[in-house]
Amino acid sequence: MTPLPPLDFRSDTVTQPDEAMRLAMSRAEVADDVLDHDPTMRLLEDRVAELLGVEAALWVPTGSMGNLIALTVHLRPGDRFLAPRGAHVLDSELGTAAFIAGGMPHPLECDAGPGRASPDAVRAAAGVPGPYYNLRTTLLCLENTHNSAGGSVTQPDEHALLVSAARETGLRVHLDGARLWNAAVALGLPPAALAVGVDTVQVCLSKGLGAPVGSVVAGSALFVAEARRVRKMLGGGVRQGGVLAAAGLVGLDRVDDLAQDHANAKALAKGLAELGWQVDEPETNIVLAGVPDLDVTLAGLRHLGVHAGPMSGRVRFVTHRDVGADDVVEALRRIGSAS
Numbered sequence: 371m372t373p374l375p376p377l378d379f380r381s382d383t384v385t386q387p388d389e390a391m392r393l394a395m396s397r398a399e400v401a402d403d404v405l406d407h408d409p410t411m412r413l414l415e416d417r418v419a420e421l422l423g424v425e426a427a428l429w430v431p432t433g434s435m436g437n438l439i440a441l442t443v444h445l446r447p448g449d450r451f452l453a454p455r456g457a458h459v460l461d462s463e464l465g466t467a468a469f470i471a472g473g474m475p476h477p478l479e480c481d482a483g484p485g486r487a488s489p490d491a492v493r494a495a496a497g498v499p500g501p502y503y504n505l506r507t508t509l510l511c512l513e514n515t516h517n518s519a520g521g522s523v524t525q526p527d528e529h530a531l532l533v534s535a536a537r538e539t540g541l542r543v544h545l546d547g548a549r550l551w552n553a554a555v556a557l558g559l560p561p562a563a564l565a566v567g568v569d570t571v572q573v574c575l576s577k578g579l580g581a582p583v584g585s586v587v588a589g590s591a592l593f594v595a596e597a598r599r600v601r602k603m604l605g606g607g608v609r610q611g612g613v614l615a616a617a618g619l620v621g622l623d624r625v626d627d628l629a630q631d632h633a634n635a636k637a638l639a640k641g642l643a644e645l646g647w648q649v650d651e652p653e654t655n656i657v658l659a660g661v662p663d664l665d666v667t668l669a670g671l672r673h674l675g676v677h678a679g680p681m682s683g684r685v686r687f688v689t690h691r692d693v694g695a696d697d698v699v700e701a702l703r704r705i706g707s708a709s
């Protein structure tokens with residue numbers, strides 16, 4: 371028997387740059403970005419700053435570096451920062467928030483819903499300034515959509531209340547918006563509506579938007595000037611980066627396509643539920659399913675050529691531009707015929 375062609379639902383990072391994207395990359399106008407600020411990088415950064423409603427933006431190779439740069443600029447060694455439990459900055463960046471940015475992590479319980487802490491939880495954790503020998507809490511990190519909670523969306527009114535709670539208690543705010551595009555599309559709002567009031571925000575170009583490389587970290591012009599220094603310290607200053615930024619620009623033209631990924635995730639969740647799986651209704655492009663034995667299920671899926679991954683003890687399926695509606699139908703057919 372020939373093996374079934376693989377359907378890759380492990381992540382929205384697995385997308386291949388298509389011909390149009392490769393063409394744009396090959397034709398990009400470039401210059402040494404460390405010395406002269408590459409023109410295509412500049413175009414991308416200006417466009418993202420405008421989309422996010424902030425003064426300035428900086429291209430970075432990865433979302434992890436974007437978050438790390440923001441935390442490094444915001445935190446002094448020993449400062450405590452807050453983030454909802456399961457946040458990427460807490461669990462998925464190998465401790466760099468602590469050992470490079472110098473932060474002391476404090477997870478907030480998600481008392482407002484999946485991946486979402488309440489404004490009261492922020493106030494309680496921030497505390498009030500004490501004498502000089504007290505631990506100092508100085509930063510709130512938000513994540514929209516929240517990856518490990520299954521791509522859950524924070525609404526703009528709830529976001530605003532969280533930002534106010536942070537401000538009242540003297541905290542700065544960083545938003546990990548790796549999938550902010552997905553949140554914006556799910557709500558039918560411009561991305562800027564979900565970044566109101568934050569000091570800094572990080573967005574990925576290499577997830578659902580399909581670029582092979584790249585993220586952007588954004589905020590005030592003052593922040594970006596400092597961020598540019600920290601990026602260089604971390605080895606993230608690149609030379610003719612326009613070839614990479616060009617891919618990001620093509621990705622930005624495709625934000626609306628994410629609606630198809632969301633529809634595909636809904637169809638996948640519905641089909642799995644009909645087959646008796648325990649699934650959460652997805653808000654965006656991530657489907658989490660609870661199973662009795664994670665390893666056995668993942669191996670079984672792999673055998674069917676349906677590739678998924680583990681997340682928070684559950685199976686995670688991510689839809690993206692390289693798995694279409696017909697692939698979802700095919701995945702469900704394979705899973706259904708094996709059960």
Ligand SMILES: *Cc1c(COP(=O)(O)O)cnc(C)c1O
Nearest residue numbers: 432433434435458513517546548
């Ligand atoms: C993917 C992701 C990142 C980091 O992106 P990389 O480019 O893989 O470093 C940060 N935050 C969240 C929520 C993510 O999903």
